Amino acid sequence: MGRFIEGTDRVQATLFPECLEDWICEENPVRAIDVFVEELALADLGFGGVDPEATGRPSYHPSILLKLYIYGYLNRVQSSRRLEREAGRNVEVMWLTGRLVPDHKTIADFRKGNGAAIRKVCARFVGLCREMGLLTTASVAIDGSKFKAVNTRDKNFTRAKMERRLAQIEESVARYLSQLDTADRQEPSEALAAKTAHLKEKLEKLASELQRLKAIEKAMLATPDQQISLTDPDSRSMATSGRGSGVVRYNV
Numbered sequence: 001m002g003r004f005i006e007g008t009d010r011v012q013a014t015l016f017p018e019c020l021e022d023w024i025c026e027e028n029p030v031r032a033i034d035v036f037v038e039e040l041a042l043a044d045l046g047f048g049g050v051d052p053e054a055t056g057r058p059s060y061h062p063s064i065l066l067k068l069y070i071y072g073y074l075n076r077v078q079s080s081r082r083l084e085r086e087a088g089r090n091v092e093v094m095w096l097t098g099r100l101v102p103d104h105k106t107i108a109d110f111r112k113g114n115g116a117a118i119r120k121v122c123a124r125f126v127g128l129c130r131e132m133g134l135l136t137t138a139s140v141a142i143d144g145s146k147f148k149a150v151n152t153r154d155k156n157f158t159r160a161k162m163e164r165r166l167a168q169i170e171e172s173v174a175r176y177l178s179q180l181d182t183a184d185r186q187e188p189s190e191a192l193a194a195k196t197a198h199l200k201e202k203l204e205k206l207a208s209e210l211q212r213l214k215a216i217e218k219a220m221l222a223t224p225d226q227q228i229s230l231t232d233p234d235s236r237s238m239a240t241s242g243r244g245s246g247v248v249r250y251n252v
Contacts, residue, residue, distance in 0.1 A: 020095040029074065030096045036125065037067050045124075046117035060102050065110040067096050069118065080107040144251045149235035151248040156229045156237050162217050169210050176203050 024030060040063075043050040047062040071093060072083045081104040086093045088101045102110075111118070129135045157165075176199050183196050220228040229235045229248060237246045 020091065020099070023091045024095045028092065030071065030092045033067055033070050033074075034096060036128070037063050037070070040066075040121065040124065042066070042117075045120045047114050060100065060106060060110075062110070062114070064097050064100055065102060065107065066118070066121065068093065068102065068107065069111060070121075071096060080104040080111070083107050146238055146247075146249045146251055149229070149232040149248045149250055151229045151231040151235045153237070153246070153248060155231050156227070156235070156248045157216055157220050158227045158237060159220070161237075162213065162220060165213055166210070166217075169206055169213070173203065173206050173210075176206070 042062050047066070049059055049062050052059065068083055068087065072078060072086070077083055077086060084101065084104040084107060087097055126135065180196065180199050183192055183199070186192055216228065216230075220226055225236070227236055229237075232248070232250075235248050235250050238249045238251065239246050
């Protein structure tokens, strides 16, 4: 395999360092985890098992399990079974726990039984970061998910949409009035009378719709974002990738 980077022979004897300390550099985050947990008063925070029982099988100290939990949180290892595997093969975790390998049930029980205390540890960590100047309140980033509302597009009104609807009604009214003027200049007949009655009925419906839209427009302009949804008042029209294809949704 010439001209390739080659690995070492699997059966080649290797002299590893005598201690785990040589494998963990000074900048490794596990050192920060270790110092942070060692400085905590776990009993005051509400952790159980800080004082060992006089009888029975020895247990793991809560600080060991807390270090393992924090390591898993920072490295996106959430499963207790995966944390157990990491404790047996990951050099960083070996250094952090002193080569202890708690089983997955012990890890899960610790997490389940000390939820309130773990939340206090998280709050203590945030407070420490603020004291060290690592966190500021200059900006806050949020994200949202869009959920389709029951409200249809026809029952959602924005200022631009209202202007288009009113313009369409005015055009229809002008067209029907023009047809009535044309009918007035024709000879009377039954067909013409039926057509005229039908046009007048349409004009009455348009006048009623115009009055309804004016009331909606007044309520819409009174809202902060000048938008109103009739079915789901809290939903809003949101743009999609397609042009002119906005969907009425909730932004959660």
